[in-house]
Structure formats: C-alpha cells, structure tokens
Amino acid sequence: MNLDDCHNFRDFRKLAKKKLPSPIFHYIDGAADDEITYDRNTSSFNDVDLVPNVLRGVENVDLSTTIFGKKLDLPFYLAPTALQRLFHYDGERAVGKAAQKFNTMFGVSALATVSVEEIASLVDTPKMFQFYFHKDRGLNDSCLERAKAAKFDVMALTVDTITGGNRERDLRTGFTSPPKLTPSSLFSFATKPMWGINYLTKGKFELPHLQDYVKEGTDTNTSIGQYFSTMLDQSMNWKDAEKLCSQWGGHFALKGIMSVEDAKRAVDIGCTGIMVSNHGGRQLDGSRAPFDQLAEIVDAVGDKLDVICEGGFQRGTHMLKALSLGAKACSGGRLYLYALAAGGQAGVERAIEKYKAELVRDMKLMGCTKISDLNRDNLRFRR
Amino acid sequence: MKLKDCHNFSDFRKLAKKKLPSPIFHYIDGGADDELTLRRNTESFNDCDLVPNILASVGKPDLSTTVFGKKIDMPIFLSPTAMQRLYHHDGDKASARAAEKFGTFYSMSTMANNSIEEIADISSGPKLFQLYVHKDNSITDDLIDRCRVSKFDGMCLTVDTLVAGNREKDHRTGFTTPPKLTLQSLMSFALHPQWVFNYFTHGKFEMSNVKNKTDKGTNISKSVIEYINEQYDPAMSWKDAEYCVKKWNGPFALKGVMAVEDAKKSYRYWVHSNNGFKSWRKAAGWVKITF
Ligand SMILES: Cc1cc2nc3c(=O)[nH]c(=O)nc-3n(C[C@H](O)[C@H](O)[C@H](O)COP(=O)(O)O)c2cc1C
Numbered sequence: 001m002n003l004d005d006c007h008n009f010r011d012f013r014k015l016a017k018k019k020l021p022s023p024i025f026h027y028i029d030g031a032a033d034d035e036i037t038y039d040r041n042t043s044s045f046n047d048v049d050l051v052p053n054v055l056r057g058v059e060n061v062d063l064s065t066t067i068f069g070k071k072l073d074l075p076f077y078l079a080p081t082a083l084q085r086l087f088h089y090d091g092e093r094a095v096g097k098a099a100q101k102f103n104t105m106f107g108v109s110a111l112a113t114v115s116v117e118e119i120a121s122l123v124d125t126p127k128m129f130q131f132y133f134h135k136d137r138g139l140n141d142s143c144l145e146r147a148k149a150a151k152f153d154v155m156a157l158t159v160d161t162i163t164g165g166n167r168e169r170d171l172r173t174g175f176t177s178p179p180k181l182t183p184s185s186l187f188s189f190a191t192k193p194m195w196g197i198n199y200l201t202k203g204k205f206e207l208p209h210l211q212d213y214v215k216e217g218t219d220t221n222t223s224i225g226q227y228f229s230t231m232l233d234q235s236m237n238w239k240d241a242e243k244l245c246s247q248w249g250g251h252f253a254l255k256g257i258m259s260v261e262d263a264k265r266a267v268d269i270g271c272t273g274i275m276v277s278n279h280g281g282r283q284l285d286g287s288r289a290p291f292d293q294l295a296e297i298v299d300a301v302g303d304k305l306d307v308i309c310e311g312g313f314q315r316g317t318h319m320l321k322a323l324s325l326g327a328k329a330c331s332g333g334r335l336y337l338y339a340l341a342a343g344g345q346a347g348v349e350r351a352i353e354k355y356k357a358e359l360v361r362d363m364k365l366m367g368c369t370k371i372s373d374l375n376r377d378n379l380r381f382r383r
Numbered sequence: 384m385k386l387k388d389c390h391n392f393s394d395f396r397k398l399a400k401k402k403l404p405s406p407i408f409h410y411i412d413g414g415a416d417d418e419l420t421l422r423r424n425t426e427s428f429n430d431c432d433l434v435p436n437i438l439a440s441v442g443k444p445d446l447s448t449t450v451f452g453k454k455i456d457m458p459i460f461l462s463p464t465a466m467q468r469l470y471h472h473d474g475d476k477a478s479a480r481a482a483e484k485f486g487t488f489y490s491m492s493t494m495a496n497n498s499i500e501e502i503a504d505i506s507s508g509p510k511l512f513q514l515y516v517h518k519d520n521s522i523t524d525d526l527i528d529r530c531r532v533s534k535f536d537g538m539c540l541t542v543d544t545l546v547a548g549n550r551e552k553d554h555r556t557g558f559t560t561p562p563k564l565t566l567q568s569l570m571s572f573a574l575h576p577q578w579v580f581n582y583f584t585h586g587k588f589e590m591s592n593v594k595n596k597t598d599k600g601t602n603i604s605k606s607v608i609e610y611i612n613e614q615y616d617p618a619m620s621w622k623d624a625e626y627c628v629k630k631w632n633g634p635f636a637l638k639g640v641m642a643v644e645d646a647k648k649s650y651r652y653w654v655h656s657n658n659g660f661k662s663w664r665k666a667a668g669w670v671k672i673t674f
Contacts, residue, residue, distance in 0.1 A: 034391075040432075159437035160435070162441055168390050234441055235442050237438050237439065258435050284435055287432060
C-alpha cells in the first residue's frame with residue numbers, strides 16, 4: 001500500500017498503521033475510556049441529512065472563509081497536535097508547508113517538536129500557536145513571547161486538558177515521549193525499522209518550547225497523561241485566561257468550549273474565537289460531540305466571535321454539515337495526522353487535496369458556490 | 384494477564400473469567416432471560432451527553448456525599464452481593480476492607496458467607512445490611528437484632544427478588560451453592576485448580592448469617608433459585624416492610640424500587656410511621672440492583 005492508494009481518511013489511517021510502531025499509532029488513534037465520545041464525534045454527522053438544491057449554475061466554487069481576520073482558501077484548517085516528529089521525521093515542518101501550499105491555517109502545539117522560530121521562517125501563511133497553561137509562569141511567559149516574536153496570528157488556549165484523559169490504549173502500549181523501549185513495545189518498534197531509522201537519524205527529538213524549563217521537555221520519558229497532570233496548572237480560571245488574552249494582545253481563542261455559558265464568558269473576556277471541541281474524544285468520555293453542541297453555541301455567540309467546530313471530520317460532507325449549522329470553519333487533528341504518518345508533507349498535501357476535492361464536488365451537488373450559501377435550510381435532522 | 388494489566392471494568396471481567404470456574408463466572412456475569420435489561424443498564428448512560436465547563440479552578444475535587452446519614456468519601460459504594468467466597472476465598476472480608484480503605488459503604492448480603500459479627504470485627508468502615516424477608520419470621524428478626532448489636536449503619540430491604548429471576552446461564556452451567564460437581568461443571572472446575580484449592584483450604588463454605596436457622600444455609604447443594612423460592616416470602620407486603628423499618632429503627636432503604644408510585648408510597652409510609660428516617664425517602668428509587 002502506497003500513498004497513491006490513499007483515497008480517504010480510512011486509507012490514510014490504514015497506511016499510518018502499517019508505518020508506525022504500535023504505541024505511536026495508538027497514541028494518535030486512541031481516545032479516552034470506552035471511546036464512546038470519540039465515535040460519536042464522527043457518527044453525529046450521520047444524524048442529519050443534506051438537502052441539495054439544483055439548477056443553480058455551480059461551475060465556480062469558492063471555498064474561502066475568513067476567521068480571526070484572515071482569509072483562508074479552505075473552510076477547514078489543521079488543528080494543533082503534539083509530538084508530530086514521532087509521526088514523521090519532518091513533523092511540524094511537513095504540516096506547515098502543506099498548509100501553506102493550500103493557504104489554510106495550521107496550529108503549532110506547545111508540545112511541538114519544531115520551534116516556533118523555525119516554523120515562522122518556513123511558513124508565512126496564517127499560523128496558530130496552541131498554549132498550555134503551566135504551573136511554571138516563566139515557561140508560560142516564554143511561550144507567549146516567542147510566539148509573539150515569531151508573528152503567529154492566533155493564540156489558542158487549550159482549556160479541556162486540566163487533567164490527563166484516561167487513554168487506555170497508551171496504558172497498554174506504554175506510550176511515552178520520547179518513546180521508551182519496553183519488552184512489549186520493542187517488538188513493535190523492531191517490526192517498523194524504517195520508522196526507527198528515521199527517528200534516530202533525522203535530528204534529535206526535542207520539545208523546543210519546553211526544554212529550557214523542564215526535564216519533561218527532553219530526555220526523561222513522560223507519558224502525556226503525566227505531563228497534563230503534573231505540569232499544567234489545575235487552578236487555571238477565567239481571570240488567568242483573561243490576563244493571557246490581554247497579554248497576547250491579538251486574536252485569542254479558547255480551545256475546548258462545550259457549554260453555552262462558557263461560550264458567552266469567552267466573549268466577555270475578549271476572545272475572538274472559540275473551538276467547540278472535546279479534544280478528539282481524548283479527555284472526557286461521555287462528553288458531548290462538537291457537532292451535537294454546535295447549534296446552541298452558534299445561536300448564543302455566533303455573531304460575536306468565530307465559532308469553530310473541531311473534531312470528528314473525516315469527509316467533506318461532514319464539514320458541509322457543520323458549516324451549514326453556522327460554524328465559521330472546521331478543524332481536525334487526525335484529519336491530517338494519519339496522512340502525515342503515511343507520507344510526510346506529500347501525505348498531508350494529498351489529504352488536504354482530497355478533502356478539498358470532496359468539498360468542491362459536494363458544494364456543486366448541494367447547489368452552492370460559496371460557503372455563505374450554506375445554511376440550516378440545507379439540513380434535516382432525522383430525530 | 385495480571386491485576387496490574389487491569390485498567391477498567393472489562394479488564395477485570397476478563398481476568399475474573401480466567402480465574403473462575405465457568406458456573407461461578409456466569410453466575411456473576413449473567414442476567415435474566417435475554418439479558419436486554421442487563422445491557423440497557425449500562426447503555427442507558429450513553430443516551431445522554433455531559434457538557435463540561437472549563438476554567439473553573441478545579442484543583443482537588445471533593446467526591447464525598449452523604450447517604451444513610453453517613454458521609455462517605457466517594458459517591459459510589461459496594462452493593463450487597465451473595466456468596467462472595469465463591470469469587471475469592473477472602474469473600475466479604477476482602478470487599479469490606481477495601482470499602483473501608485476508601486471510606487465508602489460495604490454492604491452485606493443476607494446470603495453472605497461471612498457473618499455479621501465477623502465483618503463488624505474486621506471493619507469499622509460504614510456498613511449496610513441487605514435484608515430479605517424470610518418465611519420464617521424469626522430469621523428476619525434475628526438478622527435485624529444482630530445488625531444492631533454489631534453497629535451496622537443502615538439497612539436495606541430487597542423488594543425485587545420475591546421470586547428468582549430466570550438466569551438461563553445458571554441453568555446451563557448448573558450453578559448451585561455450595562458448588563455441586565456435575566459432569567458438566569467438572570471440567571470447568573478441573574481447569575481452575577487454583578480456585579478449587581483455595582476454596583477447600585480457606586475454611587468451610589456456609590451462609591453464615593442464616594446457618595443456624597436453616598439447613599439450606601449449609602450442606603445441601605441448592606441452586607440459588609431454589610433457595611430464594613423456598614426461603615423468601617413471596618407474600619411480602621408493605622406491612623412487612625413497615626415492620627422491618629420499625630424494628631430496625633434507623634436509616635432504612637428499599638432496594639429495587641422502580642415505579643414512581645412505589646417511591647411515593649415509601650415516603651408516605653415514612654411520614655406515617657416514623658419521624659427520624661430521612662434516608663428512607665432519599666434512598667427509595669435510586670437503588671435498583673438485585674442481589
Ligand atoms: C495525536 C494528537 C495530539 C494532539 N495534541 C494536542 C496538543 O498538543 N494540544 C492541543 O490543544 N490539542 C491536541 N490535540 C487535539 C486536537 O487539537 C484536536 O482537538 C482533535 O484532534 C480534534 O479531533 P479529530 O482528531 O477527530 O479531528 C491532539 C490530538 C491528537 C489526535
């Protein structure tokens with residue numbers, strides 16, 4: 001199986017599974033507890049049907065949308081995800097360059113494996129920095145200042161990881177970062193020699209945003225759950241978020257909002273956007289799916305800030321549904337992560353190309369030529 | 384597979400299945416008829432989504448709650464279950480000690496293999512006793528008196544087991560208590576020598592709470608179904624429940640209330656007959672698990 005054989009989300013996932021040592025694959029692929037929320041994130045799209053209009057002259061489709069004051073050529077972007085160099089040795093470089101090629105946004109995680117400075121030198125299209133609120137205020141200031149100096153366009157504060165989710169697949173595979181060789185994982189690493197060779201020969205694995213501050217940043221093997229539970233500040237509250245927002249002084253978003261009440265407060269503290277998200281089902285299993293919760297939130301604050309629907313997207317039609325409900329844009333992680341593992345920058349580009357082609361085709365079949373043509377009249381809920 | 388490989392409910396289930404002779408595993412694992420209700424009990428949680436709030440300065444959450452007039456450290460406790468010595472040779476002692484360690488209720492079944500006194504001896508944690516109304520009134524009285532002497536904190540009367548449920552897995556595996564070796568089950572017991580060894584070397588198997596009152600409690604291999612049908616009084620009525628409440632004169636719950644009407648009735652009886660039993664009202668309606 002090659003990149004050429006990948007036509008959709010599932011194909012990329014399959015190829016990624018082939019290429020990655022199993023602890024790493026399951027770190028991407030897994031979610032919390034029984035993964036019920038994770039499944040619902042995608043299956044929620046199937047409870048609503050698209051109702052097309054015909055005979056509208058649809059030869060030219062414009063997929064562009066504007067969020068955080070930036071015009072993007074696509075109505076979806078690449079969510080910030082941690083540790084990308086574990087998935088492919090180019091990591092964030094590959095993802096950033098692919099996003100740039102299509103003029104869409106991409107997020108760089110606080111747990112990125114390439115520095116914001118290097119990313120800024122490679123990519124001049126819109127960029128988001130994803131911020132974790134650490135106990136160490138020096139580390140927080142450093143992250144913020146560096147992202148600001150590197151001219152990142154948006155800062156997103158992740159608010160749904162106050163403690164580590166229960167990722168049971170990671171418990172079983174013993175996933176840590178950097179990868180630790182245990183007897184049980186050794187076999188899996190040994191059967192994927194190409195991954196091992198690349199990992200060891202394409203530059204040292206680091207977490208450039210953390211390494212000056214913490215040992216977890218570099219050589220000690222830490223599980224992600226441990227990182228969340230020990231390094232992040234669990235007393236984080238609205239005051240902290242508000243302070244951060246003004247300290248940043250630019251477009252600021254809360255990533256992981258679910259309740260209407262919180263969405264309204266985000267407006268009050270000066271946010272210009274929110275991601276309705278449950279962290280890809282990786283934190284609170286049993287939590288509501290972004291798409292299920294979207295309408296309520298759009299109705300409450302959609303005219304005051306950019307509401308982004310995040311998670312579960314595997315198809316262009318999923319995005320059309322979220323956009324029809326009123327999301328300004330869609331965002332996803334696994335959407336491009338499997339493709340990154342499957343083929344680096346070329347893989348991510350192929351994935352974006354596929355979703356873009358799907359969107360164009362689906363827009364035409366819906367009788368729409370621009371994103372603003374989409375609205376709730378296009379949708380019928382089955383219940 | 385070991386205990387340290389168990390991260391969740393289904394892991395523990397898997398390991399239990401490995402360790403137990405199959406008639407015993409299926410006695411725990413099975414439900415009635417087609418097990419639709421057994422499945423629905425868990426699935427029902429998935430028909431509802433949680434909507435989290437963020438940036439709430441959570442720090443350390445306080446999980447404590449108050450039931451039966453007792454503050455417990457976590458909002459879940461161990462329901463009474465029969466014959467725990469079949470599952471592990473430490474039986475109720477193990478679960479009582481574990482509950483005490485986490486500051487929550489341990490519950491003792493009428494059909495426990497340890498006596499009320501034995502458990503009171505080893506655990507000072509919060510304790511609940513689960514009562515069945517026996518045809519022989521003196522058994523019921525005796526149980527209530529002993530719980531009072533042993534300072535149990537609350538009592539619950541099981542009201543959904545007037546007749547035994549149709550546990551088809553038990554029919555198939557030939558589950559009886561004490562375990563009877565039939566040709567059918569012999570294989571499975573033979574395949575779990577460790578269990579058999581522990582079972583025979585860690586004291587006599589008995590239903591300690593009723594052993595003096597009925598020979599059914601001890602030697603004769605009875606299926607649980609037969610036991611229930613012979614010993615428990617299917618004529619049990621609200622009057623009997625009221626009798627128990629008065630006799631116990633402390634926190635008291637009905638276990639297995641489903642209809643709103645019955646929940647209300649529990650409350651009315653409370654108003655009529657007692658003034659001090661707040662937890663009866665609270666408890667009615669939320670405990671719905673059979674033994
Ligand atoms: C492997 C992986 C790593 C992630 N790392 C981060 C992270 O470092 N910071 C963050 O805010 N979100 C992180 N996320 C969550 C994503 O930003 C996004 O919310 C999620 O992937 C959306 O769900 P989807 O994968 O179904 O699209 C991560 C997700 C995955 C799958």
